[in-house]
Every structure is written in C-alpha cells, then in structure tokens.
Amino acid sequence: MSTKGTFKDNKNVPIHGWYPYVEGFARNFILEIIEEFTKKGENIHDPFAGTGTTVLTANELERNVTYSEINPFMRQVIRAKSIAPSLNSNIEELSQYIEDVLEEAKKTPNLEEARTIESKAFRGTEYYQDEALKEILGLKNAIHKISTREEFKDIAACALGSIAVQSSTWVRASDLRKRVPQKYNPENFSPYDEFEMKINQFLKDIQESKEQKVKVNLLSDSAFDKTEKRDIDLVLTSPPYVNGTNYFRNTKLELWLTGAINSSNDLSDLRTSAMTAGINTVSSRDREINNFSFVNNYAKKIENAGMSRENYDKRIPKLVRGYFTDSKIWLENMYNMLKSGGHAVIDIGDSKFYGIHIPVDELLIDIGISVGFKLIESRFVRKRNSNDGSPLKQVLLIFKKI
Ligand SMILES: C[S@@+](CC[C@H](N)C(=O)[O-])C[C@H]1O[C@@H](n2cnc3c(N)ncnc32)[C@H](O)[C@@H]1O
Incomplete structure (x- = not known):
C-alpha cells in the first residue's frame, strides 16, 4: 500500500x-x-x-x-525542530549543556524510589523494566535540574520524548498497549545509551542544517x-x-x-x-x-x-x-x-x-x-x-x- x-x-x-x-x-x-x-x-x-x-x-x-x-509535548517538539537550524551558531554551548545533562543523568534514583515515583504518576501501572526506569528517571531529573536556555531544554526534552515509548514495555498504537514479555527490550537495553545516540544525531543535524x-x-x-x-x-x-x-493517552510517557x-x-x-x-x-x-x-x-x-x-x-x-x-x-x-x-x-x-x-x-x-x-x-x-x-x-x- x-x-x-x-x-x-x-x-x-x-x-x-x-x-x-x-x-x-x-x-x-x-x-x-x-x-x-x-x-x-x-x-x-x-x-x-x-x-x-x-x-x-x-x-x-x-x-x-x-x-x-493542543498537546504540550508536541508543541515542545515543534519548538525544538523549528529552532534547530538557528542553533547552528550556538553548537558549542549546546554541546556543553548536553554533556552536563549526560553527566548528571548518571545519578539515578534507587529502584524503590523510582517505582514509587512511577506508581504515583500512573496509579500503580508499571511502564519500564527496573534498570530502564532508573535510567529514564535519571535523564528526566537531569533535564529538569540543569538550568540553561529554554531552546536547549526543548532539544533535550524532544530527544528524551523520542525514546520514551521504545524504552518501555509498552507499544504505541491508537493508545499505548502492553507488549507481550517476548517483545520486551533485551537485558542490555539502556535508555541512557539510546538518549546519547539520539542527541548526538540531533547535534549533527543542527550542525549540517542551513541557517534559517x-x-x-x-x-x-x-x-x-x-x-x-x-x-x-x-x-x-x-x-x-x-x-x-487517543492523542494524549498515547503520548502520556512523553508528557510525563x-x-x-x-x-x-x-x-x-x-x-x-x-x-x-x-x-x-x-x-x-x-x-x-x-x-x-x-x-x-x-x-x-x-x-x-x-x-x-x-x-x-x-x-x-x-x-x-x-x-x-x-x-x-x-x-x-x-x-x-x-x-x-x-x-x-x-x-x-x-x-x-x-x-x-x-x-x-x-x-x-x-x-x-x-x-x-x-x-x-x-x-x-x-x-x-x-x-x-x-x-x-x-x-x-x-x-x-x-
Ligand atoms: C493528525 S495529527 C496532525 C499531524 C501533522 N499533520 C504532522 O504532520 O505532524 C492531529 C493533531 O491535532 C492535535 N489536536 C487535537 N485537538 C486539537 C485542538 N483542539 N487544537 C489544536 N490541535 C489539536 C493533536 O494533538 C494532533 O497532534
């Protein structure tokens, strides 16, 4: 088709x-x-x-x-993508911020804390495997904690949102659906590595973009x-x-x-x-x-x-x-x-x-x-x-x- x-x-x-x-x-x-x-x-x-x-x-x-x-996460994606070409001249400052985020994100919460945070947000439903949850929360906290220009935060948030569902035990259709355990990510899957790969691709795209x-x-x-x-x-x-x-329910992990x-x-x-x-x-x-x-x-x-x-x-x-x-x-x-x-x-x-x-x-x-x-x-x-x-x-x- x-x-x-x-x-x-x-x-x-x-x-x-x-x-x-x-x-x-x-x-x-x-x-x-x-x-x-x-x-x-x-x-x-x-x-x-x-x-x-x-x-x-x-x-x-x-x-x-x-x-x-109407979706605040999608507005953030649009802001990140439309501002990207104009960040070409600030690439060093942006790269430094990303390095700081990656460093800070290594401070992950322990599993008990992480599960409590997830459970409060989603009334007890689990969305991530143990290690993935700790890493994804480490990234969330780092982006929230490190102060910088709003445009840089939009870029980092867009990268985190873009790995939110793939890092979980769920899959996106018209709503989010739980995967069967055979379809879970392998044990060595790391949201931290996925984020790093994504954000490096973003930085490369920014550097290669035509200033607008x-x-x-x-x-x-x-x-x-x-x-x-x-x-x-x-x-x-x-x-x-x-x-x-379900436009909101199927982006709830990104929104959170x-x-x-x-x-x-x-x-x-x-x-x-x-x-x-x-x-x-x-x-x-x-x-x-x-x-x-x-x-x-x-x-x-x-x-x-x-x-x-x-x-x-x-x-x-x-x-x-x-x-x-x-x-x-x-x-x-x-x-x-x-x-x-x-x-x-x-x-x-x-x-x-x-x-x-x-x-x-x-x-x-x-x-x-x-x-x-x-x-x-x-x-x-x-x-x-x-x-x-x-x-x-x-x-x-x-x-x-x-
Ligand atoms: C079919 S998608 C549009 C996709 C878009 N053409 C693109 O290429 O990404 C429809 C969008 O309408 C948004 N939406 C739903 N109700 C809305 C409203 N009242 N005002 C503005 N946007 C709304 C949804 O969040 C969704 O992102």
Missing part, C-alpha cells in the same frame, strides 16, 4: 524525523502543495500542527508560519480559539481522523517525562480541549453538540447497526456527532483567518463503524460550504484499510475563500 501522505517518508529526513509521529504526514508530500498554493513571503497556518511537518516545510520554503497544537530566519509563531494552543488574524494565504492541515486515536503532566489525572483537562476524535474524548467534551441532520443520519445508522452487537460502544454515535460539531468550529475559524482568495487544503480520511461507512470527506465538504467556502477539488491521495479490511481512502479537500 502506498505510504504517500504518511509520516513514513519523514523518518530519515534530518530534523523532520526527530520524533516519530504515526499521525503525521511527510515533508515531500506537502512541499508540492505549498508551492502550488503560495509564493515566498506568504502566510501559512496549520491549526493541528502535530509534529510540525507543515511548520518546518513552509519555513524551509521561506513562508511565514503560524500554528496551533525563524518566522514560526504559535498562534494559540487550540484550533477552536478565535483569533484576530486575517492575513493567511494557505491553511494546510491534517485534522484528527474519526478513528479513535518532559514535565507537562505530573500524573495521568492531568490528562483529563487536556482531553476536554482536544478535538473529539477518539472514544475517550467523548465524555470529557464540554462543547454543546450541534445536531446537523446530515450527520445525524449516520449517527443513527451506527446506533441501529451497533445495538445488536455484543461489543457495541454507545459512545461511537456521540463521537461522530461531536467530531462534526467541532469541525464546524475550526473550519469557521480558518475561514475568518484566510484572506479573500486564500485556500484551505485539508488532509482527511473516511471511517467505518459496525459496517457503516462514514464519508468524513463528504460531510466535511458540506460543513465547509456551510461556513462560506467554495470546494475546488477533492484530490485522491491513497487507499487505506479499515479494521475489518474494507477499503477506505485519504483525500485532500481543497477549499477556496471567495
């Missing part, structure tokens, strides 16, 4: 590949889109910036970039926030799909290791402000549901098809209604931020629940038109598969503000 439009092609691209993000798209996929719709010096906005692919690529192509991203004027600005944390900005030429984004991804949360209790506040796209965001949402009739038809079909099944989850129709309610809020915001004649290019995929196909792309077109957009094109990107193996797709919706 084609990997076009997925993060896979980013993995080995310097800086872009620093933090592997399953939900991201790739630099080479959006390069052409940026060039098709904008010129140098124009303004691009990504309301769901993720690991910052739009942000970095637009910046490389000398466009001004603004973004929103940083014109990257966080506009707001959430895509739902209304802003005064009215000069955007292109909105280029991939909003969450309606597929159950970098100090964005103290325990899994803190995840609930983050979930309330996130787009309703995963099952666990349904009950925490506090925005009123908009009962669009064209969405309701699908929600009712799911209710009818699911009710007779043993594994029926009542939250799924709510998820669908919540998703499109939220879509109207952010699409309206994008419409207001764009200049007249500006475009919104939206990467989206359809979904299937209990055998009912949800044409997410078509429903988003209806919502886009209802907020004032004209649909220029729905561009096919690649085939995907739903959990039951039936075909789904990924498309780019191209809207214009007339």
Whole structure:
C-alpha cells in the first residue's frame, strides 16, 4: 500500500524525523502543495500542527508560519525542530549543556524510589523494566535540574520524548498497549545509551542544517480559539481522523517525562480541549453538540447497526456527532483567518463503524460550504484499510475563500 501522505517518508529526513509521529504526514508530500498554493513571503497556518511537518516545510520554503497544537509535548517538539537550524551558531554551548545533562543523568534514583515515583504518576501501572526506569528517571531529573536556555531544554526534552515509548514495555498504537514479555527490550537495553545516540544525531543535524530566519509563531494552543488574524494565504492541515486515536493517552510517557503532566489525572483537562476524535474524548467534551441532520443520519445508522452487537460502544454515535460539531468550529475559524482568495487544503480520511461507512470527506465538504467556502477539488491521495479490511481512502479537500 502506498505510504504517500504518511509520516513514513519523514523518518530519515534530518530534523523532520526527530520524533516519530504515526499521525503525521511527510515533508515531500506537502512541499508540492505549498508551492502550488503560495509564493515566498506568504502566510501559512496549520491549526493541528502535530509534529510540525507543515511548520518546518513552509519555513524551509521561506513562508511565514503560524500554528496551533493542543498537546504540550508536541508543541515542545515543534519548538525544538523549528529552532534547530538557528542553533547552528550556538553548537558549542549546546554541546556543553548536553554533556552536563549526560553527566548528571548518571545519578539515578534507587529502584524503590523510582517505582514509587512511577506508581504515583500512573496509579500503580508499571511502564519500564527496573534498570530502564532508573535510567529514564535519571535523564528526566537531569533535564529538569540543569538550568540553561529554554531552546536547549526543548532539544533535550524532544530527544528524551523520542525514546520514551521504545524504552518501555509498552507499544504505541491508537493508545499505548502492553507488549507481550517476548517483545520486551533485551537485558542490555539502556535508555541512557539510546538518549546519547539520539542527541548526538540531533547535534549533527543542527550542525549540517542551513541557517534559517525563524518566522514560526504559535498562534494559540487550540484550533477552536478565535483569533484576530486575517492575513493567511494557505491553511494546510491534517485534522484528527474519526478513528479513535487517543492523542494524549498515547503520548502520556512523553508528557510525563518532559514535565507537562505530573500524573495521568492531568490528562483529563487536556482531553476536554482536544478535538473529539477518539472514544475517550467523548465524555470529557464540554462543547454543546450541534445536531446537523446530515450527520445525524449516520449517527443513527451506527446506533441501529451497533445495538445488536455484543461489543457495541454507545459512545461511537456521540463521537461522530461531536467530531462534526467541532469541525464546524475550526473550519469557521480558518475561514475568518484566510484572506479573500486564500485556500484551505485539508488532509482527511473516511471511517467505518459496525459496517457503516462514514464519508468524513463528504460531510466535511458540506460543513465547509456551510461556513462560506467554495470546494475546488477533492484530490485522491491513497487507499487505506479499515479494521475489518474494507477499503477506505485519504483525500485532500481543497477549499477556496471567495
Ligand atoms: C493528525 S495529527 C496532525 C499531524 C501533522 N499533520 C504532522 O504532520 O505532524 C492531529 C493533531 O491535532 C492535535 N489536536 C487535537 N485537538 C486539537 C485542538 N483542539 N487544537 C489544536 N490541535 C489539536 C493533536 O494533538 C494532533 O497532534
């Protein structure tokens, strides 16, 4: 199956590949889109910036970039990656800081202390094997303890976050899942060595990068926030799909290791402000549901098809209604931020629940038109598969503000 439009092609691209993000798209996929719709010096906005692919690529192509991203760890990754080329001239100072962190990180807590800290954070669930837990906490403490410039801390935190899950006994899917013991890391696996390797790669990428004027600005944390900005030429984004991804739960180790949360209790506040796209965001949402009739038809079909099944989850129709309610809020915001004649290019995929196909792309077109957009094109990107193996797709919706 084609990997076009997925993060896979980013993995080995310097800086872009620093933090592997399953939900991201790739630099080479959006390069052409940026060039098709904008010129140098124009303004691009990504309301769901993720690991910052739009942000970095637009910046490389000398466009001004603004973004929103609700996940504090992902914002830290974007800051680290977008500041990286400008740290070229401070490489010695940065390398010294990294050496200090590596030295300090050797002071690991003892196992009993380490298990108590982990248990307080995650209500008794264990995420790491004994030695790995001590080392990962040694690194966490060192980054927290050594004072330096915020940019340097962002680089170190990004490196620690990028080894958080691989160093654990868990694996990332739409949520974190416990590995079977046969898939645990070998006994000689060392998070400390992994971190050192990662950070050395980061330093090399920084040294080899082309110095760039940083014109990257966080506009707001959430895509739902209304802003005064009215000069955007292109909105280029991939909003969450309606597929159950637990955007916070699946980055909870990164959020904890970098100090964005103290325990899994803190995840609930983050979930309330996130787009309703995963099952666990349904009950925490506090925005009123908009009962669009064209969405309701699908929600009712799911209710009818699911009710007779043993594994029926009542939250799924709510998820669908919540998703499109939220879509109207952010699409309206994008419409207001764009200049007249500006475009919104939206990467989206359809979904299937209990055998009912949800044409997410078509429903988003209806919502886009209802907020004032004209649909220029729905561009096919690649085939995907739903959990039951039936075909789904990924498309780019191209809207214009007339
Ligand atoms: C599909 S991913 C975007 C990936 C991105 N295109 C990339 O290449 O990395 C969607 C992102 O939307 C973020 N998100 C969810 N709700 C949000 C909200 N209300 N405002 C801003 N970002 C949000 C999630 O944290 C996630 O990182």
